[in-house]
Amino acid sequence: MPEAGAERRLRAILDALPDLLFEVDLAGRYLDYHSPRTDLLAVPADVFIGKTLHELMPHATADHCLAALQEANTKGFSQGCRIELQLPSGLAWFELSIARKDNGPGQAESFIVLSRDVTQHVLAERKLQRLTQLYAALSQCNQAIVRCKSEAELFPVICADAVKFGGMKLAWIGVLDAATGVIKPVTWVGEGSDSLSGLVIDTSTDASQGLGPSDRALRAGEPYWFQDFANDPTAQVCHNRARTYGWGAAASLPLHRRGQLAGLLTVYAGEVNAFDEAARSLLLEMAMDISFALDRFADEADRLRAQASLRESEERYRKAFHTSPDAVNITRRSDGLYIDVNQGFERTTGWTAADVAGKTSLELNIWRYAEDRQRMVDALHRDGQCHNLEADFCRKDGTVLTGLMSATLVRLDDVDCVLSITRDITDKKRADERITQLAHFDQLTGLPNRSQLQARFDFAHQLAQRSGEGLALMFLDLDHFKNVNDTLGHSMGDRLLVQVAQRLSSALRAGDTLSRMGGDEFILLLPAVNEEDASQIAMKLLAVMHEPFKMDTYELVSTLSIGIALYPYDGLDFETLSKNADTAMYRVKQASHNNFAFFTQEMQTHSARHLQLNNAMHFALARGELSLHYQPQFSLQDGHIVGAEALLRWQHPEMGSLSPAEFIPIAEDNGQILAIGEWVLRTAVTQLKHWIDGGMAPMVVAVNLSAVQFRHPNLLTMVTQILDEVGLPPQYLELELTEAMAMDNPMAAIALMNQLHERGIRMAIDDFGTGYSSLSYLKKFNVSKLKIDQSFVRDISDGQDDKAIVTAIINLAASLNLKTIAEGVESASQLAFLRLQGCDEAQGYYFSKPLPVAAFEAFVQAQQPVS
The missing domain is CATH 3.30.450.40 (GAF domain)
Structure with missing residues (x-):
């Protein structure tokens, strides 16, 4: 190509650059200026040529630019120097890239300064910084x-x-x-x-x-x-x-x-x-x-090298053009015909220069969406350039890349062309989408998380308010999910949760939202439904869970407990509806599992009282609200008192006398039962020692154990330590555990009973006959007494079945050399039957109700043998 033509072509390309291009000396004096972008100048070119930076810019800004010049003089280049200037059109920011220019032997060096308008970029950075304040650490790094x-x-x-x-x-x-x-x-x-x-x-x-x-x-x-x-x-x-x-x-x-x-x-x-x-x-x-x-x-290093080459010659420009990591291409403006592409274009798109030569992007279907290309065309027609257009492009192999493209009009060899540069930001887009995924979706199941559910609820709530239609929130919880994690491991549990999420999602309508709150809990948002619709959906969800989940060699059957709250009847906002649906779900858990229930006001009252009792229980011991009553136990052979059962009572200053049947389960759930149980045992043992020391005939005091106490590894140490501290012989203490507690883990129960027996402490099985005892284990239990549940004693005067059960328990105990005691004796006929069958002991209202300490002492003193 003739040298003059090459120079014209190079000049045309430089004229087409959208950035400001200055030449200055080391002192910061302007030597030359080349760019058609006069709108970005603070003062006209004929004013600043020959003047220094300090004559034209604020002192601090000029110092900043001079420091960059010094860096370029030392290193050969400087990049990233950003300055702020007040233009006639307003405040603007520029980023300077500076390179030392070798003007030949004997010639003073000068510097080429490329000033890029980064105003929109700066404004976008500030907006991004505000939006990402919630991700503090990541934001700092970015x-x-x-x-x-x-x-x-x-x-x-x-x-x-x-x-x-x-x-x-x-x-x-x-x-x-x-x-x-x-x-x-x-x-x-x-x-x-x-x-x-x-x-x-x-x-x-x-x-x-x-x-x-x-x-x-x-x-x-x-x-x-x-x-x-x-x-x-x-x-x-x-x-x-x-x-x-x-x-x-x-x-x-x-x-x-x-x-x-x-x-x-x-x-x-x-x-x-x-x-x-x-x-x-x-x-x-x-x-x-x-x-x-x-x-x-x-x-950036590649770009700087390319700029230096471009300044020296067209040949070096061509090298920079082809080695740029970004995709650069030149097309004819009139029809989009490709004139030239660089290696970055070939590497990024998979299309070679031979593939695209003489063809248009429309023929090759490179633009994924026609509207993106039209946006570029409109910007070029309007402004002569297009900056930071984000668009999707199709590679040769059919895959899609996301690019950030800038384009400008250039004239090459008297032909109007478009020079465009496209950077592949596919990975960055994926990273942004990943951040969005983390913020709004559960990572295990892919379901919306709580924040996403809240946003969808707000939208559905607005529609419901305008239309007058209802909506529903369902709380779904897998039944016995803990067993899967405990037996098969958490990885298998996670796989089950994924399959459950997929199966439930497949049964829902297009507008419904299923979300995972964590663990095995899900929340379902149902727009535009009434009570009947919600019932049908709940039954459908229960039905789809019937089929076993197949994982490896296992077939797992999982069921749901579902609680439902309806808008507007059960709440007007998300928090109220979700709380009430949760309450209804727990009622299903307590009652049956594998079912659903709607929220009711009775549940709310029960939940409120449960919370009130739970809070009050934390202060009951410290405030002295707990006490023990003692119900005497009689020998049916001679009628004298042989023992007393210690029964816990709670007298609250506002709620009055509270039933143990109500507050003991709460204490077991919140962990207070351990402290309360230790207090009961210590108080009962201390009281019996006080009675014996005061001259009362020795007797056995019976103390009930909760399931939590019986499973606690410190039980044996705690019991023996209290007996030693108080000084009560261990044969006067009898610990009662229910039949269900003993059979929950029979081998562990046998080991603990043996240890207690070795220390002389008696054990009794309470509520016998209401559980599912195995005789092979029962004969191994180191207990001294079976306690016949009052539900059998209540109707033995008239009920033949209860008579047969009581007789069988007494005979079974006798064959195992165990004593029997009947609780809940309230009539002479009951007492006569028990004596006739050979029952050893009894307690109940026929003899005395549970008595406070002073009343029990008076009862014992006045008691004569029972006839």
């Missing part, structure tokens, strides 16, 4: 990535942010040496950094045990997590350091540059199990953004 211009500048900031905002004990980054294939730490922040001295990470050994997180991440090529770093048997070599510096958990994540391993980000947390799902997601996003920054640093 700001650093935007701000920093090199790895050496970025890495210390990343480590500092991980410690300061992410709560890590130590963070370090190691860089891969391409020549040796090893990774060495280059920057670190936090406690224990001295342990990194001389550290080298490589895969030259075959060791598979005792490796740290960075070794394992390098070997696997993927993130590696130690949740209990100081105790994990596979990290033995690291245990001493972990304990010394207080590292509870550790993680290492690979960093990539253009798809290749570039280094590792390794962090240590102070807590065990610190890397839950949310923490992992944050670190994964951080690693992805760091890798994106490494790509950007590499791209």
